[in-house]
Amino acid sequence: QVTLRESGPALVKPTQTLTLTCTFSGFSLSTSRMCVSWIRQPPGKALEWLALIDWDDDKYYNTSLKTRLTISKDTSKNQVVLTMTNMDPVDTATYYCARREVAGPFDYWGQGTLVTVSS
Amino acid sequence: SYELTQPLSVSVALGQTARITCGGNNIGSKNVHWYQQKPGQAPVLVIYRDSNRPSGIPERFSGSNSGNTATLTISRAQAGDEADYYCQVWDISTGVFGTGTKVTVL
Numbered sequence: 263q264v265t266l267r268e269s270g271p272a273l274v275k276p277t278q279t280l281t282l283t284c285t286f287s288g289f290s291l292s293t294s295r296m297c298v299s300w301i302r303q304p305p306g307k308a309l310e311w312l313a314l315i316d317w318d319d320d321k322y323y324n325t326s327l328k329t330r331l332t333i334s335k336d337t338s339k340n341q342v343v344l345t346m347t348n349m350d351p352v353d354t355a356t357y358y359c360a361r362r363e364v365a366g367p368f369d370y371w372g373q374g375t376l377v378t379v380s381s
Numbered sequence: 382s383y384e385l386t387q388p389l390s391v392s393v394a395l396g397q398t399a400r401i402t403c404g405g406n407n408i409g410s411k412n413v414h415w416y417q418q419k420p421g422q423a424p425v426l427v428i429y430r431d432s433n434r435p436s437g438i439p440e441r442f443s444g445s446n447s448g449n450t451a452t453l454t455i456s457r458a459q460a461g462d463e464a465d466y467y468c469q470v471w472d473i474s475t476g477v478f479g480t481g482t483k484v485t486v487l
Contacts, residue, residue: 299476301476301478308467308478308479308480308481309416309418309424309467309469309478309481310478311469311475311476311477311478314474314476322474322475324475324476325382325475326382358423358424365412365471366429366430367414367416367426367429367430367469368414368416368424368426368469369426369429369435371423371424371425372423373422373423374423
């Protein structure tokens with residue numbers, strides 16, 4: 263059974279760095295073709311893809327946010343971490359992590375975690 | 382950057398057919414995935430690689446993709462199909478989501 267769960271602070275201040283952790287089970291990120299992505303959704307708005315890391319430790323980023331994002335994995339802990347620097351109120355959103363196999367869809371999602379950016 | 386355009390809303394009578402379009406430059410050359418999202422919930426995959434249904438998704442959901450438009454079709458619409466729907470593709474190793482369509486079942 264595949265599950266993913268996001269964790270991190272619910273509230274961050276402007277200019278701070280956000281660190282989110284995705285803890286998953288039911289698959290391994292050391293398995294060929296396996297990937298984990300981060301996706302966010304501001305309240306009432308559309309989904310926005312942020313970043314992806316694959317089994318080979320290759321990393322891909324949303325070009326508009328690339329300078330602020332870092333994705334990493336700890337295969338032994340079954341975790342993927344996303345950091346986003348210089349947070350702004352417009353970054354207020356629900357942040358999801360999701361599993362993907364190369365060339366495939368996001369087939370499993372976490373329940374999401376709401377992050378509010380406010381002073 | 383690659384963009385996907387969807388209608389803001391689609392209304393369908395109970396039991397009738399809803400069609401949700403997803404427009405993108407030569408989208409027919411890409412694999413299109415569709416997600417359903419109900420209020421307060423995470424998205425759920427309903428169609429992958431243009432026209433394939435994951436297990437547990439009713440046959441009423443179907444998809445097609447050609448030229449500059451991909452389409453998600455919901456046949457015999459039910460009240461439980463009310464949700465937001467998003468198309469999604471990969472473009473040069475970048476994930477792209479559509480603008481989203483709210484489906485209302487009347």
